Amino acid sequence: MKQLSEKSLRKEIISTALAMSRSGLSPGRSGNVSCRFETGMLITPTGKRYEDTEPDDIVFVAADGSVSEGQLKPSSEWQFHLAAYGARPDRNALVHAHSMHATVLACAHKPIPPFHYMVGAVGGKDIPCVPYATFGTEELARNVAAGLRERDACLMANHGQIACGVSLSHALEIAHEVEVLAEQYYKVLTLGAVNLLDDAEMLKIAQLFKAYGRNAEPNQKKR
Secondary structure, eight states, rough: OOOOOOHHHHHHHHHHHHHHTTTSSTTTOOEEEEETTEEEEEOOOOOGGGGGGOGGGEEEOOSSSSOTTTSSSSSHHHHHHHHHHHHHHOEEEEEEEEOHHHHHHHTOOOBOOOOSSSGGGGSOOOOOOOOOOOOOOOOHHHHHHHSSSSEEEEOOOOOEEEEEEEHHHHHHHHHHHHHHHHHHHHHHTTTTTOOOOHHHHHHHHHHHHHHHHGOGGGOOOOO
């Protein structure tokens, strides 16, 4: 991630959360957004409307999970954000959304298999669905960390989706991509049997995606 000032990062977190909400990716106050900062992270506060959130409301959570006095309470999901950064030192931002079709699949405990080559854009041959755990718990944090260790997104059973990226805009783009793929897969399932790409093809696609983004910023990638 391009090194930005703390104030700029706080503003970008808010604009990312607003874009997530206004696009319908995560309705109302659902979802949360964070990015790395210094040895910890900056994250949206719990229970506050994004429209009412000011830069000073964004919460700094230290690497050990501590929050200094005088700050608002961080998102109830701060533990899985922190765990995800530990699992993915190459990623700097996370977006968690309750997007419609991704959440439908998550509630059915269905991962997204390689039915379309764009699944490879998320870093592997599928988009896994990690086991259910109560929100805000260490158990859920462990599950999310495992799901994101080799992927840029995963579904969380009976909950929603989380996406990570090299920047806030990249993480948001991945979250939108997951929702598009979830809707497509949901509709393919209504037709009956799903024709999947094999492991060899998905490995080839993964190699192609590694080179694909070198000439553009993440949010300029064509579908």
